Amino acid sequence: MFSKITILKPQRLLTIQSNGIKNFKAPPNFDHIQFPERAKLKFIEKVPQLPPAIKAPKMQKKLRLMRGPEDVHNFLLHKQYGIMALGGGRLKWGHYEMMRLTIGRNMDTNRMFALWRIDSPWQPVTKQGQGQRMGGGKGAIDHYCTPIRAGRIILEVGGKCEFKEVKDFLDDVAAKLPFKAMAISQEILDKMKEKEKWEEENNQNKYTMKYIIQNNLGGCYRWLSPTDMKYFCKYV
The missing domain is CATH 3.90.1170.10 (Ribosomal protein L16/L10)
Incomplete structure (x- = not known):
């Protein structure tokens, strides 16, 4: 019995060897x-x-x-x-x-x-005792x-x-x-600030919450709180 031996060509051998090469990034300093x-x-x-x-x-x-x-x-x-x-x-x-x-x-x-x-x-933070009546001070x-x-x-x-x-x-x-x-x-954090700045500069809708509140559109002064009028409903 004779076993069959396959001889690879040099070009094919070089291709197989190059397939395992990895290019890793340098670790951070x-x-x-x-x-x-x-x-x-x-x-x-x-x-x-x-x-x-x-x-x-x-x-x-x-x-x-x-x-x-x-x-x-x-x-x-x-x-x-x-x-x-x-x-x-x-x-x-x-x-x-x-x-x-x-x-x-x-x-x-x-x-x-x-x-x-x-x-x-x-x-x-204060708290009344359990089962007490209303009143009686803080x-x-x-x-x-x-x-x-x-x-x-x-x-x-x-x-x-x-x-x-x-x-x-x-x-x-x-x-x-x-x-x-x-x-x-x-x-x-930097991307969040850049995105917020970009959205404010490139907003095409002029009816922002700030514009609506400052111009009292729809009579919003009747139901807005002082906090909403200060921060334009951004912070609840």
């Missing part, structure tokens, strides 16, 4: 990243610390602290990744713990870091919260990592917040 002193999110106090001689003050609801856009903390300090609020709301202490524990478990502290971009709970302080406006950066995550490495657990955290939020990167 993270030499410019500066790490903070603390890599993980620090523990947040449940109740603000007051001097011993001062009684904890009560406060009104002040819903204006949650309405409208955020004008100050609406950018990323480290130009990497984070979570941005898409609407207004209040954060309780339990939400702080959820974010701290979830990110602490999923983050690689050897090459990543996370930091808060919001204050600890400071606004008191109730006792039940818990503390932090008001958040649309566009506020809740926290930042950075380090020697790419966005796809942190996107999954940032999306998980954003879905558990009491208001709409999303995981963002610096590129996503």
Whole structure:
């Protein structure tokens, strides 16, 4: 018995060898990243610390602290990744713990870091006791919260990592917040601002919400609130 041996031509052999060649992109360079002193999110106090001689003050609801856009903390300090609020709301202490524990478990502290971009709970929320009659004055302080406006950066995550490495657990955290939020990167934030600017400059419909409200079309002054007239129904 003789086995059949096939001899490949040089041209065919070269073609087979070149089929396995891959062209990979160079990995990103993270030499410019500066790490903070603390890599993980620090523990947040449940109740603000007051001097011993001062009684904890009560406060009104002040819903204006949650309405409208955020004008100050609406950018990323480290130009990497984070979570941005898409609407207004209040954060309780339990939400702080959820974010701290979830990110602490999923983050690689050897090459990543996370930091808060919001204050600890400071606004008191009062509540009447169970089964009490109406009246009797303002109730006792039940818990503390932090008001958040649309566009506020809740926290930042950075380090020697790419966005796809942190996107999954940032999306998980954003879905558990009491208001709409999303995981963002610096590129996503820049594209959102460019898209908003482009839509405003290239809008062909002159009957925008701003034009309708300023000219009182249809007598809209009768049913619009002062907040709608200030932000032109953009922020609910």
